[in-house]
Amino acid sequence: QVTLVESGGGLVQAGGSLRLSCAASGRTDRLLTKMGWFRQAPGKEREFVAAVSSTGLNTQYSDSLKGRFTISRGSATNTVYVQLNSLKPEDTAVYYCAASANGRSYSQTRFYDYWGQGTQVTVSS
Numbered sequence: 790q791v792t793l794v795e796s797g798g799g800l801v802q803a804g805g806s807l808r809l810s811c812a813a814s815g816r817t818d819r820l821l822t823k824m825g826w827f828r829q830a831p832g833k834e835r836e837f838v839a840a841v842s843s844t845g846l847n848t849q850y851s852d853s854l855k856g857r858f859t860i861s862r863g864s865a866t867n868t869v870y871v872q873l874n875s876l877k878p879e880d881t882a883v884y885y886c887a888a889s890a891n892g893r894s895y896s897q898t899r900f901y902d903y904w905g906q907g908t909q910v911t912v913s914s
Contacts (some may be wrong), residue, residue: 798908811886814865
């Protein structure tokens with residue numbers, strides 16, 4: 790079993806930035822081929838934000854968020870970050886870290902095996 794723990798959420802004014810972190814623990818001897826971020830606003834479905842390969846070389850972003858958000862893998866293999874810039878009130882959501890040992894679709898929730906509990910990001914206008 791792999792446990793994911795997110796941190797870095799909080800309250801920020803519109804135009805501000807946050808950096809979210811996610812660390813995996815447990816059976817991390819199993820290569821986490823991809824790690825990603827999703828978000829879910831109240832009353833909405835969980836949506837893809839960004840994902841990155843185990844090497845950090847391959848990334849994928851939601852088309853609507855690319856340019857403002859940047860994902861990266863940490864120096865420790867099983868850590869992942871997402872830098873959120875130019876935040877807008879509509880970015881308010883719970884942000885979830887996800888990971889999987891399979892290399893299939895980066896953007897679909899059903900291809901992720903492990904999920905964190907989420908961290909709240911609130912952007913005030």
